[in-house]
Amino acid sequence: MKSLKTPPIFCCPPLLGGRVTETEAASAAALFRVLGEPARLQLLSLIAAQPSGEVCACELVESLGLSQPTVSHHLKVMYEAGLLSKERRGTWIYYRIVQERLVSLRDLLA
Amino acid sequence: MKSLKTPPIFCCPPLLGGRVTETEAASAAALFRVLGEPARLQLLSLIAAQPSGEVCACELVESLGLSQPTVSHHLKVMYEAGLLSKERRGTWIYYRIVQERLVSLRDLLA
């Protein structure tokens, strides 16, 4: 089984200011592609809007007009990209935004 | 015909810190999706690496292992996303990075 903890944060060389290697471009593009989906951005903003900083997956399903499998899919994509962390508490799974990951993504564009 | 000048910079509401509308999510995602392509990131870094800040399209074709139509396609996508500006000088067309656009994109993740 896959861990419920946050995946490692592999960070990213600056995008501009020097030619980037093919590998660097590929991994950076993969990250951007994760954000290149309206549903995922809405999920991110929903999580960010919570005062507690975390949201149960069930709430996210109710909030968007998407099916449960689709929401689960998007959460998985963002989790595997290191953008979200998750924690199981009983039957529920709570998702959080991995701030450092967003910061490193921002630094890519510096 | 389309103008050779920089397209207008329509800017972007903060992504986190408040629920984002469906329209906002769509336009932001479109921008991220443009960067979600390794070839385009390599093109960006190639342009950024130039001391003059601009590159002739022909150089970009030679630098990457992609065909001329493919490079032309990627440049068009980035141009229409407001990430690049272009200027024709004689037979050649020179592309530049639109810094403000990248800055506003960074601000999306603040």
Place this chain on the structure above:
DNA sequence: AACTCATATCGATATATGTCAATATAAAAG
């Protein structure tokens, strides 16, 4: 005019992926 070079567009194809219904798994309660 014709020729050359640079760039853009067209058409076709292959791959990636968003979406859902159906099903599976996991956990708690009875």
Place this chain on the structure above:
DNA sequence: CTTTTATATTGACATATATCGATATGAGTT
């Protein structure tokens, strides 16, 4: 163990798009 609820996975389908060869357009030259 059975039931219920929450989440994940599977399989299928549709859409988007990256890529290329062929061709068109545009600018300069002779």
